[in-house]
Each structure stands twice: as structure tokens, then as C-alpha cells.
Amino acid sequence: MKKPPVRLLHDPSVAASVRANLQCVREAPGGYDAARGFERLQRELELAGPSGTAPSTPPPTPRGLELSGLGATKALWISGVGALCIVAAGALVTGLPRGRQSLPGGAPAPPSPAAARESSAPPLPAAPLRLDPATALAPSGTAVSPGVAARREIEQLIQIRALLRRDAAAAYELAQRSAREFPRGALREEREALTALALSRIGEHARAQEQARAFLQSYPNSPLRAVVQRLLGEDVP
Amino acid sequence: MKDEAAARHEGSGMLPATQTDPPQALSAEALFRAHAPFVASFLARMGVPALEIDDAVQEVFLVAHRKGGYQPGPAQPRSWLAAIAVHIAQADRRSRRRQQLESADALDGTSCRRPDPAARLETQRALELVQAALDALPLELRAAFVLFEIEGEPCESIAATWSVPVGTVYSRLHNARRRFLQAYAAHEKHERRAPGLGREPEVSR
Numbered sequence: 001m002k003k004p005p006v007r008l009l010h011d012p013s014v015a016a017s018v019r020a021n022l023q024c025v026r027e028a029p030g031g032y033d034a035a036r037g038f039e040r041l042q043r044e045l046e047l048a049g050p051s052g053t054a055p056s057t058p059p060p061t062p063r064g065l066e067l068s069g070l071g072a073t074k075a076l077w078i079s080g081v082g083a084l085c086i087v088a089a090g091a092l093v094t095g096l097p098r099g100r101q102s103l104p105g106g107a108p109a110p111p112s113p114a115a116a117r118e119s120s121a122p123p124l125p126a127a128p129l130r131l132d133p134a135t136a137l138a139p140s141g142t143a144v145s146p147g148v149a150a151r152r153e154i155e156q157l158i159q160i161r162a163l164l165r166r167d168a169a170a171a172y173e174l175a176q177r178s179a180r181e182f183p184r185g186a187l188r189e190e191r192e193a194l195t196a197l198a199l200s201r202i203g204e205h206a207r208a209q210e211q212a213r214a215f216l217q218s219y220p221n222s223p224l225r226a227v228v229q230r231l232l233g234e235d236v237p
Numbered sequence: 238m239k240d241e242a243a244a245r246h247e248g249s250g251m252l253p254a255t256q257t258d259p260p261q262a263l264s265a266e267a268l269f270r271a272h273a274p275f276v277a278s279f280l281a282r283m284g285v286p287a288l289e290i291d292d293a294v295q296e297v298f299l300v301a302h303r304k305g306g307y308q309p310g311p312a313q314p315r316s317w318l319a320a321i322a323v324h325i326a327q328a329d330r331r332s333r334r335r336q337q338l339e340s341a342d343a344l345d346g347t348s349c350r351r352p353d354p355a356a357r358l359e360t361q362r363a364l365e366l367v368q369a370a371l372d373a374l375p376l377e378l379r380a381a382f383v384l385f386e387i388e389g390e391p392c393e394s395i396a397a398t399w400s401v402p403v404g405t406v407y408s409r410l411h412n413a414r415r416r417f418l419q420a421y422a423a424h425e426k427h428e429r430r431a432p433g434l435g436r437e438p439e440v441s442r
Contacts, residue, residue, distance in 0.1 A: 005410045008386050018421060021363035026387050028360055032277030034269075037291065041269050041298050165329070197288065227288055 311397035
């Protein structure tokens with residue numbers, strides 16, 4: 001077929017009702033929150049490295065908790081699971097206490113415009129951000145550095161997210177395990193949202209809604225609020 | 238003439254894109270400002286569930302960033318982004334195949350904001366019928382159909398994006414159009430019999 005097609009909208013041989021509905025779809029406003037999405041993209045681009053170049057070398061050895069998180073982010077980005085990792089590490093960055101000016105080891109804290117904009121972020125831990133004893137222990141009970149623990153928590157979150165797409169039950173189990181391992185972990189907000197999504201996807205709707213309500217109560221200003229609210233069938237303002 | 242589909246982006250606070258804009262190099266951020274709503278609705282029409290649209294949009298623009306942003310060429314920025322979005326939607330589809338998320342979920346991302354309830358209902362019905370018919374198309378045909386018929390992209394841009402001759406795009410559109418109308422008629426017929434269940438019937442693929 002070499003002749004350019006006539007668009008259905010302009011083709012009189014097509015039923016008027018079809019054309020009307022296509023026109024309606026064409027003009028329907030989208031529900032995407034572009035402003036919020038842009039803020040999130042900026043946060044993620046800050047961590048993604050320069051344009052046109054996927055990170056190709058492992059990041060330097062981390063010296064502190066937050067730097068460890070970012071290091072893990074870049075390493076895992078290379079392995080192709082980057083999106084969530086960035087979210088996770090972004091949460092670490094935005095989770096820095098407000099007045100904090102430097103990272104452990106004296107490195108200056110990178111300014112995060114997104115963090116500055118989020119004036120209504122959930123309650124933050126007291127500075128400096130430290131893992132509780134439970135989070136600083138490997139499953140075997142061996143003490144590990146906070147950096148290693150943070151990296152492990154991030155990796156778990158990435159796994160939960162990946163599992164959520166193909167095996168929600170496994171995602172839920174891992175989220176539960178991660179919650180036990182890191183009861184006060186820096187990524188508990190993301191983990192709790194994913195837990196609600198996992199419950200919903202395995203058909204545990206009542207528990208999903210219960211989890212969603214608890215999440216919204218704990219994190220009323222979370223950037224994940226809209227996603228969780230949809231589980232409750234609520235309109236997102 | 239201003240592109241009709243681009244008018245949808247007005248009021249979103251983001252820069253609307255028009256077909257008449259001369260192609261120029263664009264960073265991921267500039268692309269997002271101009272085309273994020275397009276990408277979101279395109280992903281929804283590719284069948285990505287509403288709960289995953291936000292993440293999928295981010296993935297599209299992160300990939301765009303890793304590719305170094307848009308470079309001027311025969312493919313328009315929106316077609317170029319659509320090609321990335323198709324890959325994301327494809328990956329999402331594969332991973333979701335076992336989960337069987339509610340397909341109606343995909344419509345949330347394009348839900349109607351018209352104030353009049355009757356008009357809103359009418360738009361919602363149109364969205365459901367069109368989406369149901371789109372769902373019957375394989376992703377490759379669906380992408381070409383959505384870009385050409387709904388988003389108003391030129392065939393030359395679609396061809397350049399997928400590196401195929403323009404005649405191949407014509408052929409895909411012809412095929413997609415036939416299957417779309419067939420599926421649309423089946424769903425419309427079914428809906429007349431059982432209103433509100435427009436997405437149920439199985440249409441031959």
C-alpha cells in the first residue's frame with residue numbers, strides 16, 4: 001500500500017460515532033500531574049549522571065550512609081534496575097535532616113532542589129541519620145557498617161519493586177522481611193507503599209486498603225500518596 | 238495550524254508541543270516540559286496501568302536522558318519518545334502478563350475532567366470503547382495507530398522513528414485501522430447488550 005492513509009477522523013466512510021469518539025479521546029484532558037513528575041525527574045536526573053552516558057564505572061567506595069546509598073544506586077543502575085534504585089536513593093537524599101550541611105566524613109551535602117521544594121516532607125529522623133541497632137546487623141547477627149546496611153536496604157527495595165511486576169506474593173514476603181530487618185530504615189516509606197501495592201495485586205484488597213490508610217496517615221505528604229490513594233478508590237486532588 | 242492533540246496539554250502548566258515547532262536538540266528536561274502529558278497518555282493507550290504510569294513516564298525520560306536527549310532528525314520528538322515508551326510498555330506488559338491487572342485501570346490516566354456529569358460519562362464511554370478496541374491491536378500496530386490517528390503524528394516521522402520505509406507505516410496503519418474498526422464494532426455491539434461491560438468480549442487478534 002503506497003497511498004498515504006486518510007485519518008479516520010477525516011474519513012467520511014467511517015461511522016460518525018467512531019469519529020466522534022476518536023475526537024473525544026483526542027481532546028480528553030490527561031490526568032498526569034506533570035508538575036510533580038517534573039520535580040521527580042529532576043531528582044532522578046541529579047543522580048543519573050550526565051546526559052548521553054550511562055554510568056560505566058563503579059562509584060567510589062562510600063564513606064557514609066547517604067553516600068553509600070548513592071553508590072549503590074549507581075552500581076545497580078548499571079545492572080539495569082536503575083529507576084527504582086534512583087527513587088530509593090533519592091529518598092535517602094531527600095530524607096536528610098533539614099539543617100544538615102555535610103555528610104559523614106566531612107563531604108559537603110549535595111544541595112537537593114527537590115528536597116528544598118518539599119516543604120511538606122514527612123517527619124525526618126534527628127540528625128545525623130543513623131540506623132538503629134537492628135538495621136546495623138546482618139541477618140546472621142554480624143555487625144555491619146551503616147553503609148552496608150543502607151545498601152542492603154536499597155537492594156531489597158529494588159527487589160521488591162522488581163518482584164511487584166512479576167510476582168506480587170514474593171514482593172510482599174520480601175517487603176515483610178525487609179520491614180523486620182529494617183524497622184526504622186530510611187526507606188520504610190517507600191517499602192510501606194510497595195507493601196500496599198503488593199497486597200492489592202495478590203488480591204488481598206481489604207488488607208491493602210488497611211495498609212494504604214495506615215500509610216496515608218503516617219505519610220500524609222508523601223510523593224507516593226497519589227499512587228496509594230488510588231488503592232482506596234479515592235480521587236487524587 | 239496548531240496540532241489538535243497538543244491542545245490537550247494546555248492548562249497542565251507545561252509547554253504545549255506543536256507539530257509546527259522546528260525540531261531542535263532537546264534535553265530530557267526540555268522534552269519532559271513539552272511532552273510529558275503526551276507520554277503519559279501514550280503509555281496509557283499502550284495498556285500501561287494507571288498505577289504504573291508515573292514510574293513508566295519517569296523511565297521514558299530517564300532513557301531519553303541516557304540517550305543524550307533528542308537530536309534533530311526526520312523523527313519528531315514525540316515519535317522518538319513514543320518509540321522509547323513502546324519499549325517500556327512492552328517490558329511492562331511482559332512482566333504483568335502473569336498478574337492480570339485490571340485492564341480498566343489503564344483508563345484512569347486519561348480520565349475525563351469535564352464538569353458536566355453527562356458529558357463526563359459520555360467521554361468516559363468513548364475512552365473505554367476506543368481503549369478496548371486499541372487493546373485488541375498488537376503493540377506495534379497500536380503504537381502506529383495511536384501516533385497517527387490520535388496524536389496526529391506524520392507518517393514520515395513514525396517511519397523514521399522505527400527505521401522502516403514510509404510504505405511500511407502505511408501498511409501498518411491500514412492493518413491497524415481494519416482491526417481497530419473490527420474490534421470497536423464488536424465492543425460497541427457487546428456494550429449495547431450489556432452496558433458498562435464494554436471491555437469484556439474477546440476479539441480475534
